[in-house]
Structures are given as structure tokens and as C-alpha cells.
Amino acid sequence: MVQTVYNFGGGAEHGDPRQKDKTVVGGKGANLAEMASIGLPVPPGFTITTEECRRFSASGVLHAELREAIAAALERVETSVGRRFGDTANPLLLSVRSGAAQSMPGMMDTVLNLGLNDDTVRGLAGASANERFAWDSYRRFIQMYGDVVMGVDHGCFEEALEIAKEERGFLNDTELDAGDLRALVDTYKDIVRREAGAPFPQDVHEQLAEAIAAVFRSWNSERARIYRRLNAIADDCGTAVNVQAMVFGNRGENSATGVVFTRDPATGERTAYGEWLPNAQGEDVVAGIRTPQYLTRRHRERAGAKAPSMEEALPRVHAELTRYLDLLERHYRDMQDVEFTVEEGDLYLLQTRSGKRTAAAALRMAVDMVAEGLINEEDAVLRVEPMALDQLLHPTLDPDASREVLCRGLPASPGAATGRIVLDAATAEAWAARGEHVLLCRTETSPEDIGGMHAARGILTTRGGMTSHAAVVARGMGRPCVCGASDVVIDMAARSVTIAGHRLAEGDAITIDGSSGEVMAGTVPTREPELTGAFGDLMLWADRHRRMRVRTNAETPDDCAAARRFGAEGVGLCRTEHMFFQPDRIRAVRRMILAGSAAERDAALDALLPAQRADFARIFEIMAGLPCTIRLLDPPLHEFLPHSDADFDDLLEPGGPSRETLMRRAAELREVNPMLGHRGCRLGITYPEIYAMQARAIFEAACDVADATGSAPVPELMIPLVATAAELAIVRDKVEAVAREVMAGRGRALPYSVGTMIELPRAALTADAIAAHADFFSFGTNDLTQTTLGISRDDAGSFIHTYLDQGIFTRDPFVGIDRDGVGRLIRMAAELGRGASATLKLGICGEHGGDPDSIAFCEEVGLDYVSASPYRVPIARLAAAQASLRARRSAGPAA
Known part of the structure; x- marks a missing residue:
């Protein structure tokens, strides 16, 4: 028979390894047994296993075998302390407390002083020679039991206590004497009878059974479920229950x-x-x-x-x-x-x-404990939660500052920022240029907002999820961001914002906390991050123990420089379409898209070539010989098409197409579903001159930097949205033709590679055929998740919480890789690709590249590198090291 109850304290033996297994007896139960076994003063008791919680959740009852085991364990506690449960002369009282495998502070229920009734309270008074203490314990017990077990609002008891103190003119409940407390007990029992519709139970064994059941039920309380969801704890673990002899801190001033x-x-x-x-x-x-x-x-x-x-x-x-x-x-x-x-x-x-x-404390402790000889470097690396490093890389709110929280959204990008509300990108740029601190508030952001997002101290959107455009770009820039704040209503006509009933004009100050999702009124002071010496020590150890390389997703010099400071080992994704949203560039891009002839298109591309070449040269200089994966243009066309009259006016020039012609061409290009439309390699095949221009800019920039520095850059050209081997073969041929032409003209032969982003299920399923034309695969898990699940990441925020609450998803698939679906495609593509080409390099460049659990999956699959936004590079370095260490430890000494 499987053991359901384990004893601890009072001379109990702890040789059974299951009593040290937190999945069996919970963290609290395991530690109580461990403390008792090393001779520390632990009141005796017993632990009911997590399996019994799961059994209770299924049946709603404590089964007979468990009740028998509880009775036997209780008898052992009675013998150990020399008191009997329910005795009217010298009663044993109990605490009943939860204890899950993973700590969930304050999320589940506790009952103290259990075993008191109208008779045992007098026995406690006599045995302790302290009548006040006995009645104080009884009133505490009624309140706690009434709240936890019988569902009586604890506020009813608090109100009665306040009245009792006011009647006596007392400020503190410790001033109430035994008579006051006896009267309060009667009042509490009346409250229970009135609110619960039943008298307070006098049978102490009934009290114990109902308290255990209540703790089991609290595992599925709303607050516990929310806590588990926020901390990625499985719902099916269950909690253990620890029943322990009470010791009393309220027996006088020496207690x-x-x-x-x-x-x-x-x-x-x-x-x-x-x-x-x-x-x-x-x-x-x-x-x-x-x-x-x-x-x-x-x-x-x-x-x-x-x-x-x-x-x-x-x-x-x-x-x-x-x-x-x-x-x-x-x-x-x-x-x-x-x-x-x-x-x-x-x-x-x-x-x-x-x-x-805190993250700062975790780093200091880990490094100090290595110096003290308590742990080794590997232990220190495994000790620090990677996501905790976010606290160190961004500004945070002053913990002592007062704040008025107006609403909450999704904590999309960590850090805190205060600024004046601005409602469009142009205003953000203009106000920031004159020295204002601004927060960009939008219904949702688009690539055209990039300048304003960069100028703003933080970003707030009313729609969108954790992987929306605003969230992804903000994390890359290191800007605090709150998304999906549905209580925020923007009125562009009135240039105002209403937040949960508070109307604010553009220019009014608000504060956002991208770590909690809170939106606050006015200015709340912030603190700048401090990277201590312990941070550097831990990162050095992490780099020493990880297998995978860590790159960054970046396309601006500032982002690349930040990523290098944080230890990036190259660029894993440079999204070239993000380079085109400055006013002078987007004009040329729109002319290219709306061109009516090859000559018009070539003229627009000629205008873009110098800017692209300068962009790539700066990235190559910053990365100083490290590999740089540059994704050729992959814009859903709707992001670049002109929309307003001002957009079309900007394109008019003497001798050029008329407004009517431009508007007709734009209407012809508009798509019903642009995310699955004329983008990626489809654009490069339809208009090969676009990719030819970009390839020329890349290779010319590489030659320029090699000539200037003597260190050859390592460009890796990524062909996006490939679904067939034929697409990649066609585009690769054209890219290599440009490479040969440029290098022949320069008299140089620079290393480069051509690969693709695996972001469509068909590409994963036919990876062996595609690998014949690729030097590398980079898994674009943002789009691969969208196309596999058929869910738009920008629209999922409206329903994803329901899927999480109902257990359809255990985690947001745009935050952590869906291992059973998307993960299976990645694993299959990696195996097929390497089976066809042993030298194929494999990486990941979706937002999952900065998620520790997803990084652990990448280690399992054997990817060569992960790529994360600049401010997540340290997180990825630490998570990759932890994944390597855990893999080696699980493989055993032979590994």
C-alpha cells in the first residue's frame, strides 16, 4: 500500500527517501523532516502527501484509509508531547498548514489552534495557568476556522474585535483581558451561526478533517491558480498538508x-x-x-x-x-x-x-557563497533565476515612493518610466527633441511608429499581447512597455486619454511599470540599474559552462552596441524592414513598391542603396568580426503602403506618377491577409532587384569594413518565409551572383553564408530538401507559432487568458515554445536538416530565444545558438548555461 502519511519530529525516523521528495510531501514537509533529523527543535507532527490532495480533488472526500492513517499519526504526536487531542484537562492543539512542492507564499490556507471548543478551552486555561492566553487562542481559532473552513468573511470578525476594543477604549487587542475575550468568543460564535447557517463545531475530530479538506480545496482557489499561472507551476501537482503540535507565541512577554x-x-x-x-x-x-x-x-x-x-x-x-x-x-x-x-x-x-x-541579492549571495566555499561555480550559475536579471538591466520604481495605480495591462517589457502622454510617433519625436520625457500611448503600434517608440521613455498600448509589435520592439530597445491595457481609451480627436474613468490630456504625466503591468497617475520616482561586480562574475561563470552561443536581434547601432555590452556574440536577426521607416527612406520604399516600371523601381532602389550600405557597415564595425545574420526584406506590404492624403502628397514629384495613379496602384496592392501575402522571398522572387540591392549593400559594406579595419565581417544572408526548396534555390543563385560581382570588383574574397528562416510548417516538414540549398537554418518561432496554431499573436490577447485559465494551454505559446506542436516541428526540421547536411548551422531568432524554458528546449534539440533582444542577452547567456549544466548532470558522470 502506498504510504499516505509521514511522521516527523519527536524521534520519528526519516530513512524513507520519499520523505525528502518534495513532489511527495511538499517543500514544507520535506524541510520539517530534515530539520528534525539534524536535531533542531521542531514540534512533532505528520505530513499528508500531495497524492492525497489529487485524490481529494477528484472525489471531494477524505477516504477511509487516509482517516485511519491520520488517527495513527495523531496518536504518535499525543504520545510525543504528553497531551491528548480533545482532552478537557490538558488538550493537544494542532496547526494545519499547506506545503506544495514549489513555494507559493500565502496562496493557500492555514488553520491554527485547532482542537479548541467550549470544554478544551477551559482545560487549556487550567493547564497553562493563563486564562487570558486560552481565550485569546480560542477567539483566534474561531476566526481562522470560520474564515477558512466555513466561508465566513473575516471582516465580520475584525469588525467585532474593533467594537470590543472601542468599548474598552483600547488601541491594541493585547489589552483585552480574559473576560473581554470570553465575551468576544461568544460574539464570534454568533457570527458563525448567522453567516454560515450552522453552529461552530465542537467535535475536534470533525474540526481536523474539515481543516485538512479546506487546505486541499485551497489548492484550487482562484488566487492559487493565478499564482501558479504567473509562475509556471503545474495545476496537477497538489499540495501536501502538515499537521503539527501547536507551540504558542502568545503565552506572555517571554513568548x-x-x-x-x-x-x-x-x-x-x-x-x-x-x-x-x-x-x-x-x-x-x-x-x-x-x-x-x-x-x-x-x-x-x-x-x-x-x-x-x-x-x-x-x-x-x-x-x-x-x-x-x-x-x-x-x-x-x-x-x-x-x-x-x-x-x-x-x-x-x-x-x-x-x-x-531580489536579483541583486541573488547575485551577491551566489558569488559570496562560492567565495565562502558553500557552493561551487556550477551551483552559483544554477542558483540565479535568469528572468530575475531583468531587475538589474532596467530602471525600477523607487519602492518607498507613493503611487496611484489607475489600471493594469500586460507586463510586456520590463522597467519603469515616467513621462508626458503623447498620442502619435511624430509628437513623441518632436517633444523628445526639445528635452521632454514622453510616454507613447497608442491603440497598437505599427512599424511606422518606430521613431516615436525610440524617442519615448516607455510605451503603453490598449491592445496587443506579450508578443505584439509594441512588446517585441520595446524589449529590443530596452523600453518599458505595458500592452493590452483595455481600461485605457484613446480619443485622438480630443487628444486625450481616459484611464479607468480618469480623463487625462495629452501632455499630462503618467508612469508605467513594464514589470508589473501597472499604469499610474503622475510622476513616480525611478531608480537607475546598477550592474555590480557580482553580475560580471556570474556571467563569466555562465559563459564558461554553456554550450550554445548567444546572439542578438538588432538592427540599429544603439541596439547592437547595447547587445555587445551585454555579451552578445553576433547578430542572429537583423530585420532590414525596420531600417526603412525614417521619413526619407519610407518615401523611397513607397516609390519602389508603387513603381510602374523597372526603371522607376531601380531609381528608388538606387536612392536606398547608400543608406543600406552605411547601416550594414556600422553593424559590422560594432560586431567586429562576429557573425551577423541579416534577413532580407520581409515586410507585409500594408506596413509600407501610403494611407493618408499626406502620404500620397509626399510621393508626388514633377514628371512622376499622378496622385490618381499612385492611389490606384496602392489599392491594387492591398491584401486581405497581408501577413500571409506578398512578403518575404515571394517579394524577392517577384521583384529580384530588391534583394539584389540589399545583397549589394551587404557585400559592399563588408568589403568597406574589411578594408578599413583589416578584420573581415561574417555576413549571413537570411532568405525569409521560404516554403519550398525551389524558392531558396532561386533567391540564393541571385544573391551569390551579386556576391561574385562585388568581390570581383573589389578584388576580395570574403566569407559569407546563405540560409533561411524556418517559419512555416511546410518548411519544417521538408527541411531535408531545403537544407540542400542552405548553410544555416534560423527558426523564426514568432511566425512558426502563428502559422502552426493559426493564431495571430497581435490578436491573441483577447482570448489567450481564457485558454490558460481552462488549461487548454499551460503557457502562452508566444512566450514559451509549444513543445508538442511547434517544438515537434523544430525537432523534426533540425533532424531532417542535419541528416541532409552535416555542417548545417541551427539557431533560433524568435522572441522565444530570450525565454529560459524555450532555451532549455533549444539545448535539448541541439541548436548551435539562440538569439534574443539586446536586453535579454544576459538572460539567454545564463539560461543557456543552466540548460547545459542540467543536461550534463542528468546524463551522469559518463557525459
């Missing part, structure tokens, strides 16, 4: 409760940091009904607080706690978050877990 970190979780400093409350229980700290006091004298004096620290008030207990903290950190080899209770001078440890920390 206390508290929480302490073995190091400062904000800075990483090697000093215990925590808070405590004398004569209190843990919920007093959590509920915020009393202000906690500092644990150490040093922190108290630094804060200028008057209330004594625990170090000063209970020096012996504090010294004992300090010893235990050092032991725990050395045992777990990580910073610990420890809950403790002091009962009449006796210290008990109730929980330990690896503590949450």
Missing part, C-alpha cells in the same frame, strides 16, 4: 513569533534579517494588525526604531536562533527563510525554505 532570513533578502548582505513580535502568533505578523519589531539591535538602530529588538529583549533565545540559522544555511547551502515561535523562553522552528530575494 514570541517571528520570521528571519539568514541573509538580507534585499541586498544579499551576510547578516540575519528579520522581524518578531512578543506575545503574538504568526497571523499577527501576516495580517499586519501589529507592527513587528526588528530582530537585531543593528537593524533597529539603523531604522531609528524604539521598540526593543529580539536580540535585546530575549538575548539567550536570539543567540540560540543565530546558531540554528548558521546550521541551516550550511546544511541547505542557500539563504533560508525561517519561521519560529518562542513559547515561554523555549525556541521552536516551524519552517525553513529557500528564501525569496
Whole structure:
């Protein structure tokens, strides 16, 4: 029979490896057993496994075998502490707490002081010789049990408590005496009867069974489900339940409760940091009904607080706690978050877990612990969450500043920014040029907004998801961005914005936080990022242990320079269409598209060639000999076609086509579904002179840089949107003809390669045929996800949350690779491609290239590199190292 309950503390043995398996007994249960096994003072108890949670979720009942196991485990606890559950003379009281495999702080329910009723409360009063303590514990229990198990709004109890204090003229509940608390218990029982429609249960065994069931149910509470979705935790794991003998921090001034970190979780400093409350229980700290006091004298004096620290008030207990903290950190080899209770001078440890920390603290701790010999370099690399590095690379809000949150959207690009609202790109550029800090607010952005997006401090859109145009471009630029803020309504005619009922004019200040999705009124101070020495140390170790290379998606000198600072090893995607949106260039592009003859088209291309050549030369100079993958033009035509009268006026010139002719040609080119229309290699095959111009610009720039620096660039020309081998063969022939012509004219032979972006399912399915004409494949997972799932990434925001809530998708497929669908195509294409060409280079350049879980998938598939937006390069470097290390460790010593 599978074991359903595990004992800990009180001399229980912990030889069963399942009791250290967090997937079986949860993190809290495993750590309680571990602490007890190394001799720390842990109140005895037992853990009900996560499997029982899954079983309860399916049936809604605690089955008979589990009830029998609970009874046996409870009897062992009674023997260990010398008290009996439900005894009217000296009762055993219990805490019932959740404990999932992955920490979910505050997301699930807890019940303390369980086992009190109208009879046992008097036994507790007599056994403790403290009547006030007994009735205080009973009123706490009724409130917590009534809330968690019986569904009574906790505010009803809080209101009654406030009335009781007001009647006595007290400010604090600790001033209430035993008589006050007895009366409050009667009031609480009346509240339960009125609100729940049933009396407060007096059967202590019923209390225990219902509390366990309530904790199991809390696994599927809305807040827990949201937390799991935000933190990519599976819904089917379940929570364990820990039932433990109560120890009491509210038995007088020599009793206390508290929480302490073995190091400062904000800075990483090697000093215990925590808070405590004398004569209190843990919920007093959590509920915020009393202000906690500092644990150490040093922190108290630094804060200028008057209330004594625990170090000063209970020096012996504090010294004992300090010893235990050092032991725990050395045992777990990580910073610990420890809950403790002091009962009449006796210290008990109730929980330990690896503590949450800021990114700066995580880096400092990891590097310091290597220096201290606690962990090695590999452990340090694996210790830091890659996405946490975002906190270090962007401005953040001052945590002490007040703020008025107006609404929330999607946290599309991290960082915080304050600026004046502007409603179009031209205004953003004009105001920024005169020194204004601006935030660009748009319904959605388009490539034509690129100048304004670059000029703005941040971007806010009312539509779009995490991989919309605004989100992708903002991340590449390192601009904070909030997308899909549906509570924002833009009125272009009135030049105003209404945010959740607040009307703001263009020019009014707002603040956005791209890490949380919050939109705030007015100016909120921000802090600039600080990259410490620990950052450099960790990145050095990460580079030492990773297999895959890391490139960047960038097409501007600023983006390329930022990516190099962050450690990029080349360009994995240069989107050339993004280079054409400056006013002088888009005019030439529109003339090219609307050309009525080859001569008109050639004239427009001749005007673009010098600018393209200069663009590529600057990228090659910055990347200094590193490979640079340049995607030839891939614009959905609607992004470049003229729309307004001003657009058409801009194209008129003496001797050129008339307005009517231009408007007719534009109408002929408009497409019903431009994302699947005349774009990519289709444009290059229809108008080969376009790709010929770009290829000439690339090869001439490469020769210019080689002549000037003596270091030959390594251009890699990417042919986009290929569906057939024939398309790639045709375009490659034309590109290579230009290469031969340019190099012959320069008397040089520079290395280069030609490949394609795998972004269509057919390309993946026929990768062996396509590989015959390719030097490399780069997986464009943005479009590959769209074309595989048949979902537009710009429109998915309106329904994707429903798919996530209902478990249709476990994660947004535009954020993390859909392994079963898109991932299978990538794996197939990689195997087919390398089967046809052993030297084929494989990479990824979609937004997934900056996502740690997707990077782990790339390691599994054996890709050669990932490419990420500049500000995600450090994240990708660390994630790639972690993926390599985990792969080697799972393969074992032979690897």
C-alpha cells in the first residue's frame, strides 16, 4: 500500500527517501523532516502527501484509509508531547498548514489552534495557568476556522474585535483581558451561526478533517491558480498538508513569533534579517494588525526604531536562533527563510525554505557563497533565476515612493518610466527633441511608429499581447512597455486619454511599470540599474559552462552596441524592414513598391542603396568580426503602403506618377491577409532587384569594413518565409551572383553564408530538401507559432487568458515554445536538416530565444545558438548555461 502519511519530529525516523521528495510531501514537509533529523527543535507532527490532495480533488472526500492513517499519526504526536487531542484537562492543539512542492507564499490556507471548543478551552486555561492566553487562542481559532473552513468573511470578525476594543477604549487587542475575550468568543460564535447557517463545531475530530479538506480545496482557489499561472507551476501537482503540535507565541512577554532570513533578502548582505513580535502568533505578523519589531539591535538602530529588538529583549533565545540559522544555511547551502515561535523562553522552528530575494541579492549571495566555499561555480550559475536579471538591466520604481495605480495591462517589457502622454510617433519625436520625457500611448503600434517608440521613455498600448509589435520592439530597445491595457481609451480627436474613468490630456504625466503591468497617475520616482561586480562574475561563470552561443536581434547601432555590452556574440536577426521607416527612406520604399516600371523601381532602389550600405557597415564595425545574420526584406506590404492624403502628397514629384495613379496602384496592392501575402522571398522572387540591392549593400559594406579595419565581417544572408526548396534555390543563385560581382570588383574574397528562416510548417516538414540549398537554418518561432496554431499573436490577447485559465494551454505559446506542436516541428526540421547536411548551422531568432524554458528546449534539440533582444542577452547567456549544466548532470558522470 502506498504510504499516505509521514511522521516527523519527536524521534520519528526519516530513512524513507520519499520523505525528502518534495513532489511527495511538499517543500514544507520535506524541510520539517530534515530539520528534525539534524536535531533542531521542531514540534512533532505528520505530513499528508500531495497524492492525497489529487485524490481529494477528484472525489471531494477524505477516504477511509487516509482517516485511519491520520488517527495513527495523531496518536504518535499525543504520545510525543504528553497531551491528548480533545482532552478537557490538558488538550493537544494542532496547526494545519499547506506545503506544495514549489513555494507559493500565502496562496493557500492555514488553520491554527485547532482542537479548541467550549470544554478544551477551559482545560487549556487550567493547564497553562493563563486564562487570558486560552481565550485569546480560542477567539483566534474561531476566526481562522470560520474564515477558512466555513466561508465566513473575516471582516465580520475584525469588525467585532474593533467594537470590543472601542468599548474598552483600547488601541491594541493585547489589552483585552480574559473576560473581554470570553465575551468576544461568544460574539464570534454568533457570527458563525448567522453567516454560515450552522453552529461552530465542537467535535475536534470533525474540526481536523474539515481543516485538512479546506487546505486541499485551497489548492484550487482562484488566487492559487493565478499564482501558479504567473509562475509556471503545474495545476496537477497538489499540495501536501502538515499537521503539527501547536507551540504558542502568545503565552506572555517571554513568548514570541517571528520570521528571519539568514541573509538580507534585499541586498544579499551576510547578516540575519528579520522581524518578531512578543506575545503574538504568526497571523499577527501576516495580517499586519501589529507592527513587528526588528530582530537585531543593528537593524533597529539603523531604522531609528524604539521598540526593543529580539536580540535585546530575549538575548539567550536570539543567540540560540543565530546558531540554528548558521546550521541551516550550511546544511541547505542557500539563504533560508525561517519561521519560529518562542513559547515561554523555549525556541521552536516551524519552517525553513529557500528564501525569496531580489536579483541583486541573488547575485551577491551566489558569488559570496562560492567565495565562502558553500557552493561551487556550477551551483552559483544554477542558483540565479535568469528572468530575475531583468531587475538589474532596467530602471525600477523607487519602492518607498507613493503611487496611484489607475489600471493594469500586460507586463510586456520590463522597467519603469515616467513621462508626458503623447498620442502619435511624430509628437513623441518632436517633444523628445526639445528635452521632454514622453510616454507613447497608442491603440497598437505599427512599424511606422518606430521613431516615436525610440524617442519615448516607455510605451503603453490598449491592445496587443506579450508578443505584439509594441512588446517585441520595446524589449529590443530596452523600453518599458505595458500592452493590452483595455481600461485605457484613446480619443485622438480630443487628444486625450481616459484611464479607468480618469480623463487625462495629452501632455499630462503618467508612469508605467513594464514589470508589473501597472499604469499610474503622475510622476513616480525611478531608480537607475546598477550592474555590480557580482553580475560580471556570474556571467563569466555562465559563459564558461554553456554550450550554445548567444546572439542578438538588432538592427540599429544603439541596439547592437547595447547587445555587445551585454555579451552578445553576433547578430542572429537583423530585420532590414525596420531600417526603412525614417521619413526619407519610407518615401523611397513607397516609390519602389508603387513603381510602374523597372526603371522607376531601380531609381528608388538606387536612392536606398547608400543608406543600406552605411547601416550594414556600422553593424559590422560594432560586431567586429562576429557573425551577423541579416534577413532580407520581409515586410507585409500594408506596413509600407501610403494611407493618408499626406502620404500620397509626399510621393508626388514633377514628371512622376499622378496622385490618381499612385492611389490606384496602392489599392491594387492591398491584401486581405497581408501577413500571409506578398512578403518575404515571394517579394524577392517577384521583384529580384530588391534583394539584389540589399545583397549589394551587404557585400559592399563588408568589403568597406574589411578594408578599413583589416578584420573581415561574417555576413549571413537570411532568405525569409521560404516554403519550398525551389524558392531558396532561386533567391540564393541571385544573391551569390551579386556576391561574385562585388568581390570581383573589389578584388576580395570574403566569407559569407546563405540560409533561411524556418517559419512555416511546410518548411519544417521538408527541411531535408531545403537544407540542400542552405548553410544555416534560423527558426523564426514568432511566425512558426502563428502559422502552426493559426493564431495571430497581435490578436491573441483577447482570448489567450481564457485558454490558460481552462488549461487548454499551460503557457502562452508566444512566450514559451509549444513543445508538442511547434517544438515537434523544430525537432523534426533540425533532424531532417542535419541528416541532409552535416555542417548545417541551427539557431533560433524568435522572441522565444530570450525565454529560459524555450532555451532549455533549444539545448535539448541541439541548436548551435539562440538569439534574443539586446536586453535579454544576459538572460539567454545564463539560461543557456543552466540548460547545459542540467543536461550534463542528468546524463551522469559518463557525459
